[in-house]
Amino acid sequence: MHHTITEFDTMPEDDAMAVLLECCESLSWARSVAAARPYGSRSALLDDAGDAAGRLTGTDLDDALAGHPRIGERADNASSRREQAAVTTADADLLERIAAGNRAYEEKFGHVYLVRAAGRSASELLTILEHRLGNDPQTEQREVRCALADITRLRLERLITAIPEGTP
Numbered sequence: 001m002h003h004t005i006t007e008f009d010t011m012p013e014d015d016a017m018a019v020l021l022e023c024c025e026s027l028s029w030a031r032s033v034a035a036a037r038p039y040g041s042r043s044a045l046l047d048d049a050g051d052a053a054g055r056l057t058g059t060d061l062d063d064a065l066a067g068h069p070r071i072g073e074r075a076d077n078a079s080s081r082r083e084q085a086a087v088t089t090a091d092a093d094l095l096e097r098i099a100a101g102n103r104a105y106e107e108k109f110g111h112v113y114l115v116r117a118a119g120r121s122a123s124e125l126l127t128i129l130e131h132r133l134g135n136d137p138q139t140e141q142r143e144v145r146c147a148l149a150d151i152t153r154l155r156l157e158r159l160i161t162a163i164p165e166g167t168p
Contacts, residue, residue: 004161005045009038023155024053024148025067028060042160046153054149057141064148065111071125072098090122098122101129108133109140116150 008016013034020030032052039045056064072087072095087095105113115128132143 002159002161005039005042008045008160009040019159020049020156022159023049024064024152026053026056026060026064029053029056029064029152045160046156049156050149050153053152054145056145056148061141061145061148062111065114065144068112068114068151070099070102070112071115071117071129072102072122087117087122087125094122094126098126098129101126101133105129105133109137111144114144114147114151116147116154118151118154 003011003019008019011019016034016037017030020033021027024030029052033045033049036048039048053064072090087098090098102113113129113132115125115132117125120128132140135143
């Protein structure tokens with residue numbers, strides 16, 4: 001369901017949390033973003049939400065990552081299915097190479113490979129994965145937080161619309 005920024009700013013906290021948890025499964029992130037209301041503008045919300053997602057560490061980051069499926073595997077939620085749409089048309093060889101890369105990534109870094117998949121082809125996602133496998137853990141944690149911030153903003157953009165015309 002879509003909401004205006006005005007609706008989001010004024011909805012009960014439980015409702016705001018539900019909207020936010022559709023975007024990022026970190027409870028501490030959702031609490032932080034909900035507690036900062038009112039935002040007054042969609043861009044202020046998106047900026048704050050992206051910044052907050054990009055700062056997650058430890059258990060909070062683990063919680064956020066738990067909500068993301070592996071690239072190339074059937075996603076349980078509509079957002080992930082939409083974001084990974086290009087992978088559904090990839091051939092079996094490319095999907096197997098992505099699956100092997102996912103396994104290598106998880107073995108090296110201990111969590112799912114997270115990347116903004118929306119707007120990217122399956123071959124682009126594999127190229128990025130192969131590149132990121134060369135990262136050291138600190139560099140990769142920065143990459144993951146940036147990807148999480150991008151994904152969170154993208155999902156929130158779909159759920160929160162701009163202030164309607166004529167609204168002060």
